[in-house]
Amino acid sequence: MPLPVIVAVDEDPEVLDRVEAQLVERYAGSYRIECVTGADAGVRLLDRLAEENADIALILAGRPAPGTGRDAVVDEARLLHPLAKRALLVPPHAWGDADRADAIRRAMALGRADHFVPEPGSPPDEVFHEAIASFLLEWAREQRLVPQTVHVVGEEWSGRAYELRDVFEKCAVPHAFCLADSERGQELLARAGPDARLPLMVLPDGTALSDPTNAEIAAAAGAPLGVDDETFDLVVVGAGPAGLSAAVYGASDGLRVLVVDSGGIGGQARSSALIRNYLGFARGVSGGRLAEQAYEQASLFGAGFLFMHRVTDLARADDGFSIGLEGGRAIGAQVVIVATGASYRRLEIPELDALTGAGVFYGGPVSEAPTLAGKDVFVVGGGNSAGQAALHLARYARRVTILVRAPSLDASMSRYLIRAVEAAPKVEVRTRVTVTGGGGAQRLERLELHDAATGRDETVPAEGLFVLIGAHPLTDWLPPAMARDRYGFLLTGDELDGAWRLERSPYSLETSIPGVFAAGDARHGSVKRVAAAVGEGATAVQLVHRLLDEDEPSAKPPPDESRSLDYLHES
Numbered sequence: 049m050p051l052p053v054i055v056a057v058d059e060d061p062e063v064l065d066r067v068e069a070q071l072v073e074r075y076a077g078s079y080r081i082e083c084v085t086g087a088d089a090g091v092r093l094l095d096r097l098a099e100e101n102a103d104i105a106l107i108l109a110g111r112p113a114p115g116t117g118r119d120a121v122v123d124e125a126r127l128l129h130p131l132a133k134r135a136l137l138v139p140p141h142a143w144g145d146a147d148r149a150d151a152i153r154r155a156m157a158l159g160r161a162d163h164f165v166p167e168p169g170s171p172p173d174e175v176f177h178e179a180i181a182s183f184l185l186e187w188a189r190e191q192r193l194v195p196q197t198v199h200v201v202g203e204e205w206s207g208r209a210y211e212l213r214d215v216f217e218k219c220a221v222p223h224a225f226c227l228a229d230s231e232r233g234q235e236l237l238a239r240a241g242p243d244a245r246l247p248l249m250v251l252p253d254g255t256a257l258s259d260p261t262n263a264e265i266a267a268a269a270g271a272p273l274g275v276d277d278e279t280f281d282l283v284v285v286g287a288g289p290a291g292l293s294a295a296v297y298g299a300s301d302g303l304r305v306l307v308v309d310s311g312g313i314g315g316q317a318r319s320s321a322l323i324r325n326y327l328g329f330a331r332g333v334s335g336g337r338l339a340e341q342a343y344e345q346a347s348l349f350g351a352g353f354l355f356m357h358r359v360t361d362l363a364r365a366d367d368g369f370s371i372g373l374e375g376g377r378a379i380g381a382q383v384v385i386v387a388t389g390a391s392y393r394r395l396e397i398p399e400l401d402a403l404t405g406a407g408v409f410y411g412g413p414v415s416e417a418p419t420l421a422g423k424d425v426f427v428v429g430g431g432n433s434a435g436q437a438a439l440h441l442a443r444y445a446r447r448v449t450i451l452v453r454a455p456s457l458d459a460s461m462s463r464y465l466i467r468a469v470e471a472a473p474k475v476e477v478r479t480r481v482t483v484t485g486g487g488g489a490q491r492l493e494r495l496e497l498h499d500a501a502t503g504r505d506e507t508v509p510a511e512g513l514f515v516l517i518g519a520h521p522l523t524d525w526l527p528p529a530m531a532r533d534r535y536g537f538l539l540t541g542d543e544l545d546g547a548w549r550l551e552r553s554p555y556s557l558e559t560s561i562p563g564v565f566a567a568g569d570a571r572h573g574s575v576k577r578v579a580a581a582v583g584e585g586a587t588a589v590q591l592v593h594r595l596l597d598e599d600e601p602s603a604k605p606p607p608d609e610s611r612s613l614d615y616l617h618e619s
Contacts, residue, residue, distance in 0.1 A: 051080040052103040057090030058110025066168050090121040104132040105187045122160050130443040133183040136164040158471035163331040198223040201233045202247040209247040210405025279380030280306045288315020289578045290568025291387035292342035293585025299349035310358040314339030315389040321440030383592045389569040393518035399487040407492025408513045417444045420512045429516035435465035442474045450477045521570045531560035537572035555591040
C-alpha cells in the first residue's frame with residue numbers, strides 16, 4: 049500500500065530544510081515526506097496529490113512571503129484533503145508580532161488550521177516531534193488505523209450491526225464497520241472461516257465472534273468485574289464526565305469505588321467530535337478521547353468499572369444501599385453518586401426511527417462520519433454538540449446543514465463554535481426549521497422539513513441525519529420518592545425544601561435521599577458543559593468524605609422506616 053503523506057510548505061528554504069531533515073529522520077519509514085518552497089508550489093503539490101488520490105496525514109504550512117496569504121495553502125488543503133491534519137509552522141518570534149499572532153489565532157479559531165507547530169531548532173527537537181506525533185496519532189485514530197481497532201461486519205447498517213458499533217463507540221473502543229459484500233467484508237469473513245455468521249466481530253488479535261452476545265461484547269470492551277453482593281465505599285452510577293471525575297477523585301483518595309453504566313464511558317460527551325474550550329487542551333480533544341483517558345486514569349487509581357449493566361433500582365440496606373442490576377443481581381454501597389446524565393430527545397417520527405443506524409443517528413457522528421463522504425447530511429440542534437458535529441461531518445460530507453428551531457444560534461452555542469460554523473465552506477445553517485418526516489428504502493434518502501419563517505413545507509434529499517436536541521434525564525430507575533423537578537432532573541441541596549426530612553441540612557449536591565448525591569446533567573440546574581460536570585464529580589466526592597467522616601445516625605431514615613425510602617415526600 050502507498051505510504052500516507054506528510055506535506056511541509058514554507059517560504060524560507062532554511063526553515064524548510066530543518067523541517068524536512070527532522071521529518072525524514074523520524075518518519076520516513078512510515079510516511080512519504082513531501083516538502084516544497086512557497087505557497088504557489090504548495091498549492092500545486094496539494095492539487096497533484098489529490099489527483100493521485102494520496103492519503104495525506106499532516107500538512108504543515110509555513111509563513112508566507114510578503115504580499116501572499118498563508119490561507120492559500122491551508123484553505124486548499126481544507127477543500128482537497130479534508131481528512132488531513134492541518135498545522136501552521138510558527139517561528140518563536142511570531143507571538144511578539146501582534147498582527148501575525150492575531151492571524152494565527154484567527155486561522156485556528158475559524159477551523160482553517162487545527163493548531164500550530166513550532167518551527168524546529170537544532171535536532172533532535174523533541175518539542176517539534178511531540179506536536180507532530182500528536183497530530184499523527186489523532187489522524188490514525190480517526191482513520192481507524194490504530195492496532196486496537198475492532199472490526200464489525202454486517203449485512204446492513206442498521207439492526208444488530210448498528211448495536212455493536214454503538215456499544216464500541218460508547219466504550220471508546222476504536223472500531224470500524226464494513227458491509228459483508230464489500231471487499232474488506234469478504235476478506236474478514238474468509239479469515240473467520242466457513243462457520244462465521246453475521247454480524248461478525250473481529251477483535252484486534254484476530255479472534256472472530258459470530259453474532260456476539262452482550263456478555264461477549266462487554267468482555268471485548270473491558271471485562272466486567274465479579275461484584276455480586278459486594279459492598280463498596282462508593283458506587284457511581286454513570287460513566288460520563290461527572291462519573292469519571294468522581295471515580296478518579298474517589299479512588300485517588302483511597303475509597304473503594306465502582307462505576308456502573310448501562311453502556312460504556314463518556315456519556316453525551318462522546319457526541320463531541322472536538323471540544324476546543326476544555327481547560328488544558330489547546331488543540332482540542334474529542335469527547336471519546338477525553339473519556340478514554342479519564343477511564344484509564346481512574347483505573348490506575350484502583351476504581352472498578354462495570355459496563356453494559358443497567359441499574360434497575362436503589363433501596364436502603366443495613367450498611368448503606370443496595371443497588372439492583374438487570375437480571376436480579378445486586379451490589380452494595382455506603383454512599384451513591386448518581387451521574388447518569390441525560391439522553392438526546394427523539395424526534396418521535398416513526399418512519400425516521402425505523403432507520404436508526406441506517407442514516408438516522410441520535411448523538412454525535414464520530415464513528416459514522418467516514419461513511420458519509422460526498423453525501424448530503426443534516427444536523428438537528430443548536431447547541432455545542434450540534435456545532436461540533438457539523439464541523440466534523442464537513443470534513444467528509446458534500447454538504448452539512450444545521451437545522452435549528454430557534455431564530456439563531458446565539459442563545460445556545462458558544463461563540464467560538466458559531467464563528468467556526470460561519471466560516472466553514474460546506475456548512476449551512478437554517479433557522480426556524482423543523483423536521484416533520486422523511487424516509488428511505490434501506491437507508492435514509494429524504495427528509496421533510498417545515499420552515500416556520502415562510503410557512504413552507506419541502507422535501508430534501510438526505511443521506512445522514514444526526515439529532516442532538518434537548519435532554520431527557522436518565523433518572524427513571526430511581527425511587528419515585530426522590531425529589532425531582534417537573535422534567536425529571538434531580539433536586540439537590542437548598543432546592544429540596546420540604547423534601548428533606550433530617551435535622552442536619554443537606555449537602556449541596558445531596559438528593560432528597562440522604563447519602564445519595566447527584567452530579568452532572570442529571571441534576572437540576574447543572575451547567576451543561578463537560579468542565580462543569582467534571583467539577584461536580586470532584587465536589588461530590590469531597591461531600592462523600594464529609595458524610596463518611598461524620599458517620600452520623602441521622603444519615604439513615606428513622607428506625608421504624610429503615611426498610612423503605614417512602615418516608616420522603618413524593619415529588
